[in-house]
Amino acid sequence: MTRWWRRQRALADFTLAALARRRVKNIGLVAIYALVVFVVASAMFFSTALKREAGLVLADAPELIVQELRMGRHEMIGADAIGALAGIRGVTRVTGRLWGYFYDSVNGANYTMMVPDDPALAPGPGEAVIGEGIPRARGLAWDTAPLFLSRHSGDLQKFEVTGRLPTGSALVSSDLILLDEADFRAFFDLPEGIYTDIAVSIRNSREIDTIVTKAERLMPSARFVTRDDISRTYEKIFSWREGVMVALAGAALLAFAIFAAEKASGLSAEEAREIGILKAIGWNSSDVIAMKLWEGGLVSAGAFLLGTVTAYLHVFLFSAALFAPMLKGWAVIYPDFALAPQIDALQLTTLFLLTTLPYIAATLVPIWRAASADPDQIMR
Amino acid sequence: MISLSSVTKLYNEGRPNGVRAVDNVSLDIGADAVTVLKGPSGSGKTTLLSLIGCMARPSAGRVMIDGRMVSGLPESFLTEERRSTFGFVFQRFNLIRGLTVLENVMLPAAPLGPDPQALAEAARDRIAALGLADKADTPVEHLSGGETQRAAIARALINDAPVLIADEPTANLDTDLTHRFLDIVADLRAEGRTVIMTSHDPRIWQSDLVNAVIEMQDGRVTGAFA
Structure with missing residues (x-):
């Protein structure tokens, strides 16, 4: 030493x-x-x-989200916009998304309800895949206990819980309920041909500004939210x-x-x-x-x-x-x-x-x- | 040989509560001798001892040790001078409570980075030589007055300092312990060490061991007797 x-x-x-x-x-x-x-x-x-x-x-989010606005408020968007956006050079995929919020008056919680873009995650008719916070908020006795939700019209809708979302990113998955598209439309009384918003995938992310400029010309009343905007x-x-x-x-x-x-x-x-x-x-x-x-x-x-x-x-x-x-x-x-x-x-x-x-x-x-x-x- | 030339020490200089603790003192202290500074309380004995032991710097005058002027040295050199030349026994011994006798005795050498085992061994030898072997691992607050004094002496000698400075070392001791202290002083003198102490205890300054008595009053030397 x-x-x-x-x-x-x-x-x-x-x-x-x-x-x-x-x-x-x-x-x-x-x-x-x-x-x-x-x-x-x-x-x-x-x-x-x-x-x-x-x-x-955000890592899995699309590069661009397109939302219709009316009086400055987010409005449902028609399926015709999908074709218009798909025609822009550099756009690789355009998908209509269905999602919304559901206020559960039973416990005062807000759930996010969504039709998954990935077919592998999509539950079957009458089924639901839920985030880890739902059973806790609802006080469900066991993980796959059926989920009863009161529809906008007042009647109860039953969903069989067939899966739980991974806890890796609890921030979004915790309050999430994934449904089949038909169930989602029925639950919210939403007609065919309209979506909550549109997700746009782009081949080269450096071209996003150009694509947004072109899309703005096609849809002057829409809002264009890039992944970088959300990140910021x-x-x-x-x-x-x-x-x-x-x-x-x-x-x-x-x-x-x-x-x-x-x-x-x-x-x-x-x-x-x-x-x-x-x-x-x-x-x-x-x-x-x-x-x-x-x-x-x-x-x-x-x-x-x-x-x-x-x-x-x-x-x-x-x-x-x-x-x-x-x-x-x-x-x-x-x-x-x-x-x-x-x-x-x-x-x-x-x-x-x-x-x-x-x-x-x-x-x-x-x-x-x-x-x-x-x-x-x-x-x- | 320690030499003081026209040394003055002022505290709170220039303020209404200013004190001239030592006033124009000149004296020589011989090596291998026992010197006692005597005088009433407030006469400047302890301050003079601090100046001799490089614990304070004079406001005026010079302090020389073995021909080297130390009064103007910067702090780091003064520390080195203190460490290599002096061992101190304070009036209230000033051992550090909570530490054992052994730890207190090792303390002066600790910052030098010695081999811990060799240092502990040397400290135990010192402690044993002063008759405290069985108290080495006792916290100092559990010692009697005489034991505390001997522990303080062991600490003062751990760096093998040639000069022992003691401030009123017998102030709180009975006659028996005072004589035992004088025996220790005799041993130190026999080893060739210089001992400088303050005392207004006649048992000390009338002892045959003492080579010189310096009398002080109001910060001045009023007499010196060999």
């Missing part, structure tokens, strides 16, 4: 002993610090997980919510940094005496600063670990119960959904720097001032 390492080990040993001597005070400090880390980490994990979920959804909207919504949370947490962090600086500059009589003794018996300023850096490092690492692990459990195990109303926004409407756990090194590094640097910086200057004074002056 080199002399440098032995020195660090000796300083760390002394620091641990010093922390243990003032354990009540230090536990309180770590608890407050961990709470701040917990808030920042929760906001960050939650927002990133939502963005990831959105990214997964998601990004803005979640970043904005995360921003608000991080701003609040940042204020807490600033307050904590001021508190830390106050604590360090107003060293207790015992701490000041200890620094004076250490200096008198031969420790130099850098030894004292190194020892205090160890102390700050151990405190901040402990708080970081505690806050991060708690935030991880809070977000991915308890669905961010404390901050969900702010971060999820509209998604707090039933059914609930769980996020797939995923964090990366960049997130952790950002979080570490965001939460530990202010603390160490806030404590370092006052410690340096105390450590560079003469021992006689410190002890006096």
